[in-house]
Amino acid sequence: MTDLISGGTASPRVYKDYSRPLWQRVLLTREGAVYAALILVIIGATLSVRNFGSPITMTYLLLDVTPILLIALPMTLVIITGEIDLSVASVVGLSSVVLGTLHQAGLPIEAAGFVALVVGAIAGAFNGFLITVVGLPSLAVTIGTLALYRGLAVGLLGTTAVTDFTKFWTDLAKSKIGGTGVPTVMILFAILLVVFAIVLHFTPFGRGIFAIGLSSEAARFSGVHVERTKFILFVLTGTVSALAGIYYTLRFGSARGDNATGLELSVIAAVLLGGVSIFGGRGALHGVIAGVLLIGVLGSALRLANVTSDVINIITGVLLVASVVSTSVLNWVRTKRTRPGDPKSALTPAKS
Amino acid sequence: MLFQKKTGRAGAFAALAVTVALVATGCAASDDGGDGGSGGDSGNLAITFLPKNLGNAYFDTSDKGGEKAIDEFGGTYAEVGPAEASPDAQVSYINTLTQQGVGGIAVSANDPKAICDALNEARDAGVKVVTFDSDTNPECRDIFINQATSEGIAKIQVDLIAEQIGDEGEIAILSATANATNQNAWIDLMKADLEANHPNITLVDTVYGDDDDQTSFDKTAALLQTHPNLKGIVSPTTVGIAAAARYLQTSEFKGKVALTGLGTPNQMRDYVEDGTVTAFALWNPADLGYLAAYAAKALIEGDITGKEGDKFTAGDLGDYEVGADGVVLLGDPYTFNADNIGDFDF
DSSP states (O other): OGGGSSSOOOOOOOHHHHSSOHHHHHHSSHHHHHHHHHHHHHHHHHHHSTTTTSHHHHHHHHHHHHHHHHHHHHHHHHHHTTOOOTTHHHHHHHHHHHHHHHHHTTOOHHHHHHHHHHHHHHHHHHHHIIIIISOOOHHHHHHHHHHHHHHHHHHHHTTOOBOOOOHHHHHHHHOBSTTSSOBTHHHHHHHHHHHHHHHHHHSHHHHHHHHHHHOHHHHHHTTOOHHHHHHHHHHHHHHHHHHHHHHHHHHHTOBOTTTTTTHHHHHHHHHHHTTOOTTSSOOOHHHHHHHHHHHHHHHHHHHHTTOOHHHHHHHHHHHHHHHHHHHHHHHHHHHHHSOTTOGGGGSOOOOO | OTTTSHHHHHHHHHHHHHHHHHHHHHHTTOSOSOOSOSTTSTTOOEEEEEOSOSSOHHHHHHHHHHHHHHHHHTOEEEEOOOSSOOHHHHHHHHHHHHHHTOSEEEEOOSSTTTTHHHHHHHHHTTOEEEEESSOOOGGGOSEEEESSOHHHHHHHHHHHHHHHHTTOEEEEEEESOTTOHHHHHHHHHHHHHHHHHOTTEEEEEEEEOTTOHHHHHHHHHHHHHHOTTEEEEEEOSHHHHHHHHHHHHTSTTTTTSEEEEBOOHHHHHHHHHTTSOOEEEEOOHHHHHHHHHHHHHHHHTTSOOSOTTOEEEEGGGEEEEOOGGGEEEOOOOEEEETTTGGGOOO
16 A cells, blocks of 8 residues: 555554554654654753853743744644645745835734734645645745745835834843743743644644645545645745744844744754654654754754854765665664565565 | 563663663753852853854954053953844843843843843843944944044045045945844934035935945945946945955946945955055954953942943043943044055954
């Protein structure tokens, strides 16, 4: 069944998967490997980079990484269905510009923020329309809207930056919870994380997402509304990207058309690093969180050690390639473990 | 059982290798980020220069001046900066510098307000903040090193262009980024000067080259297309004037459209020698960086606090006094033309 589909798909669950003890099933997974890497990098950085171990580092790290964390949530769902959304960073820029221009024109910041969210939802809906109703491939559509929305953002504001925002909101964006170093915006992220986790792992809608990723034809015949699900997911990425754009603007205090250029690559790199298969059908949100934090911690530690941003990009790129390649390597290793004539080889080899 | 078979061991090694590679990258940053104690103590002479963007000849010169000063008094010099002159990029660098606990930051601001919160957080952590070349709001920094009075800088450019076009006609301004504090201050003063003293000169347009060479080049071309009667261009940014001169040199407008502004002698030498540009103004950016470094040192060591009347010594440049609003003036702008441009090397 699974070898009809080229590339990797989730392995069929068989009894031997449940024959291992619980601790093995929980820890020896792709997500477990990412968490292990994260812990090792944190320990290594605390020991070797000066000033890394202070609470202010965690604050700045979380503040920097929040847009990626926020967007990674709906992006995980989109990638699990086998689609992709490259226009998220442009929606961040567009919502940032909308927030800035409306606030500058006199609208109170709450109303401007709401309009920015609506603009993000419309942008996502446009993506969803082209992908589900017209039937175009998501890669092509979102590359086009990446350019379209970015052009709109820069066109609205030029290269001027709107920097005059209500102090209450810019302070709130950077504030911390009580005496801990954790930023207040983490509460917002935690709420969204819980919502997305419940939707993905505990609702029929979420099972439908996995089913679409494994085989959209089979999902359609099983009663999953494929088009409606995908449309909803793209509206979600648009809205959450707009939310991330509002946060980004308030945190830096500057609304510019080219805000967050290139952010989509960081989001997708983090999602793939977190164990989500690019071919769809497999993934979990806790792995994605670890992936985002891993990239964030590496970047923060290297910046503190005065490594230039080019080297940081190289390392992030190598990590991403390694994470995708390691999946194939481990699969190859696992097929080698199954000798011909082995009763286990009667099962289709586990892929991905 | 998992590690008994040869291929099982290979699988374990593969996973181990991946993890080791990740840890190795994490430990690759094992050299110290810089010496000096935590921010706030008077011995921490680690001063970092944060210009508007890297790769700008003007800031290369000013930061070298700062480096020379820092070597003289035995501090630690570092230069960081974004590739593009945008305010939010500077915020990230300021945050990193706060975490690193440097003694002082010398920054040329891309926006008067956007980097304020980050700078104030740095100051709360004990880092001294000196702005040079382009200021922020006064409450976010300790001292501002102004290269010359803004009025003086605006006036000298207006005088130069008026002289070159015969005090009447259309002119345009090619600026840097739309938010830069110093650019906007000079442009406003130029407009006021033009209105008051040069009624026959009309300022028809202000365009922004973003301190990017190609963009400034393209904007100059667009200006000359849109305003066929343009007689002069004023560019108060070294990147802009160099790009505009490059365009004019190979176009039909050479010699017909006057170009002046703020430029460095090395970049403008060719254009002055072949007549594309008659005269332009500047100050010595190396002196600016030098003075900024000494001001940071005086703040770190507690000699001054940045209030009006404080005095400090800046090495070879002599004694300086802090004026109103925490502003220290370097000197007066200087006019370069064909007669004296051979004497300078920056």
